[in-house]
Amino acid sequence: MNSKTYPFGMSTQPAFTVLDDSDASLGIAEVAHLSGLSQDTLRWYEREGLLPAVHRGTDRRRRYSRRDAALVEMLAKLRDxxxxxxxxxxxxRLVAGGAATHGQRLAILERHRDRIHRRQVELDQHLASLDEKVSHxxxxxxxxxxxxxxxxxxxPATRSSPTPAEGESR
Incomplete structure (x- = not known):
């Protein structure tokens, strides 16, 4: 697989990988395995417009490019x-619009990140309440x-096994 990695900020670890489409395409089973989604979920993503139309091979089977697979993985993380x-x-939809939509995509991701942070604060408060009750x-x-x-x-101590009822044999 041909790819380039770009570090994010000051980190020496790559934050994401940019994939090109020069490699062979992937079948639905491979993309399902990579993304952790079921094949039915991938079909639903396509029907619901979460994925652009997936190309079909001459056998009419779905063939995902490496970029399609990377988008599926990202969408799975967003859904999770x-x-x-x-x-x-x-x-x-914006991904399909190319680099001109980077700012709009960034805005969507930042809004979602803010929601996650707010939810984390709420969950931390709930966890603190549970921890207090557990301690109590x-x-x-x-x-x-x-x-x-x-x-x-x-x-009173209970027996681990009941005694047979009268008239029952062991």
């Missing part, structure tokens, strides 16, 4: 992160107390 389908559709229950259990602060009565 909660981006609404309509925004994914717009992002994909651990304390109660360790101290042998009920929620009202009263000692928990000792429960």
């Amino acid at each position: 992160s909660g981006m609404p389908t309509e925004e994914m559709r717009e992002f994909s 229950y651990r304390y109660l259990i360790g101290a042998g107390l009920d929620c009202d602060g009263q000692p928990v009565p000792t429960l």
Whole structure:
């Protein structure tokens, strides 16, 4: 696969890979494997306009270019992160528009990133509440107390297996 990597900011690690279309095309099973999406989901993405029309081979089977596969992987990540389908559709439409749409794509991604950050703050607050409740229950259990602060009565030991009912044989 021919590719060029471009670092992002000061990092020495490549942030993304730009793929060219000089290699062989990929079938739907290969793209499904690379993206983690099912073949049915890939077909749905195409029907819903999330992907541009996928080229077909002479056998009428879908043939994805490396760029198509990279877009599918990006769309899968956007979907997993909660981006609404309509925004994914717009992002994909803009990708097809070429470099002139970089600014519009950036705006979509930044808005989504802001939503994710807000959601992270909410989740952190929920997690803190859960952590408090877990600590409270651990304390109660360790101290042998009920929620009202009263000692928990000792429960009689139970047998691990029931005794046979009268008249039943073992």
